[in-house]
């Protein structure tokens with residue numbers, strides 16, 4: 001397996017090893033670091049942008065934000081796997097964020113969506129945003145609407161070939 005792929009069926013230990021590899025480490029990251037990176041966009045961004053500054057990276061690895069570390073196991077593996085894939089896809093865009101118009105468009109679609117849920121009790125779904133989480137993928141929506149690489153898993157009621165964000169639904173997305 002290469003550093004560019006995070007196997008969606010991997011165990012938590014494998015995900016820690018692959019995230020360590022993605023950061024250029026020769027050992028896995030701790031479970032706390034992986035959980036914190038998947039819970040905190042700013043922590044994940046700091047880790048990935050510190051890959052070539054070992055001292056900074058060591059400091060970040062030694063002090064994952066405590067509030068972002070998970071405290072229960074319900075749904076953990078699925079959230080970790082989805083979060084890992086989202087993080088990797090986002091890193092490949094150079095951490096591109098949506099422009100204000102696109103973000104507003106996504107936000108309005110989510111606010112009107114019947115699959116939107118209140119913020120989850122799982123720490124990996126922690127969000128202070130009133131947007132809550134997507135009931136179809138479990139991701140915090142404040143992050144999802146901001147990350148350019150994200151897609152909406154819901155199908156538009158008006159056009160079955162498009163998501164509720166208006167994105168064309170690809171064959172790969174249909175099979176996901």
Ligand code: SF4
Nearest residue numbers: 110113134152154164
């Ligand atoms: S299905 Fe799409 S529109 Fe609905 S909450 Fe999820 S991301 Fe938002």
